[in-house]
Amino acid sequence: MTSLAYIIRPSTPPSRIIPLARAVESAGIEEIWLWEDCFQTGGISTASAILSATERVRVGIGVLPTPLRNVALTAMEIGGVDGMFPGRLVPGIGHGVQPWMAQVGARAASPLTLMREYSTALRALLAGERVTTSGRYVSLDDVALDWPPARPVPVPVAATGPKSLRLAGEVGDGVVLEGSVGLPGLPAVHERLAEGRAAAGRLEASFPVIQFVSGGTGPDAAGRLRAELTAWGTDVADDAALAQYALWGDAQALADGVRRYGAAGVDTVALQPTEDDPDLERLISVVGAAQELLRTA
Template identity: 35%
Template sequence: MTPRDASQPRIGVRFEPDWAPERLPEFARWAEAAGFDELWFSEDLPWAGGIAMAATALAVTDRIHVGLGLLPATTRNVATAAMEIATLARLAPGRLSIGLGTGIPSWMQEIGADVPRRFAALEETAVALRRLLAGEEVTVDGHHVHLDAVRLGFAPEQMPQIVLGTTGPLGLRITGRSSDGVLLPEIATPDAVRWVRDEMAAPEGSGRALLLAMTSLGDDREQALAEVRTRVQRLVDFRVFDRLTEIAGMGADGSGELTDEILQSLAVAGTPEDGARAIAGWAEAGADTIILVAGADDPIASYQRFADDVFPRIGR
């Protein structure tokens, strides 16, 4: 496979939250061998722990970048989270990204981690985490984060990338001033990427745009689209990504029709040629990383089809 042009977005795959953790070592090695740049997974209740998963993936691979996103900002003390993240960043320099989010409210309520000011907690956690990882002594008495002269004993030499999972104007402003960029859910069109980059108003060198994209590829376009449509529609029906669904053309309430054209603007779906066009669209909009999410019934086959038939079409 041709090495990735630095101007192209990085391409990753996601290990699904409900896959048994013992599958991770083999999957991580496979993803690296297949030529993917990144491997991501989230920490969703009640599945596998994200820090342990990241450590495992880094330990069994040599090159692939590992991303943990999203890690709920309120489920760990930021100092102990920084200790874990710093350890991973020292053991695998330059190969780690951390995505922070507010967490699904119902899940946070179930475990007593819900807070009244979720975005304040997210920003305080992101800022404190970055300062701790930079080796600073941190004292803060915020709404959520409380630290008294805390400094890590083993700060990493290379700062891991820290991104936030937000989609609204307030969250994106927080993202732009307190992190390296944003991780978008699986309904982000190229126009959404452009809007997000504008909303972040990030300083030069930051404001990266990472996105998740469901994938279903095959020789039969209609069959491939049908396989992924239900999964995308399920996300739309959550009614929590109003700006993204509006930009996609389905209205702020997501009640509009998920047409083939809209579906192919926010998923790597259809023929391999369609998949290559989707990647090119996001690249032109300024996406830095595209993380494929299994949208078909056989995830490995779907990812392998991308590696075999889309990588060559995008110069890889």
């Protein structure tokens, strides 16, 4: 069954995050997804606060920008959070938005090289290994975590372009896809991921696909979604085109949309509200009802 998660955007005022997270858990939704945008809320701090304020919900971060974070620090934070909340953190990593990385003096000349080095070192550290490596971007000298996770922590990789998708298939424990992929882009995504997994001999390993999808409910939902997606450069001139990139309507409509993504090879649909959604609690309630429909189908 394809699962349905809810996204708390990093533009959400910090004072609103915990009430929304508790509403998500109360609605029966099993996962919350976050991400880091410069210069809004931090992924690890927000995830930790949500995990502390809830009892069962898992928190995915899609994603932590690798140029912004030393790999040892990322490993320390993941290991610490997983030790406090075992199995409830899914920490994704990505290239970061390049203009923002340049703005803070962290832009990498070769994001693909950085990702390969970073993901390899991070997975080794989280596995409890002692790591020495000297790469173009990642250098570690006899580094090991005092508190590595007691069990494997999956680290999915965000990717959009063909080269990034192949690399995600090689080095990631899954992939995080942004909303611009939509249903039309999924066949090419799966093809590139399979190429990377085959090159690494990983075709038999579990490889979840997490897809961010814009969503909403209420009579004005389609209009809000169309305006936001159009502003991002996606051509959604009519409802048929919009339905390729967004989900809206009541619980049944959302559940039916999630099933379409499931049929296209997506394991988790993370529903992203529009920036101007007037009633996030109402949307969370509808997403929870859609999740129940998916469970009982």
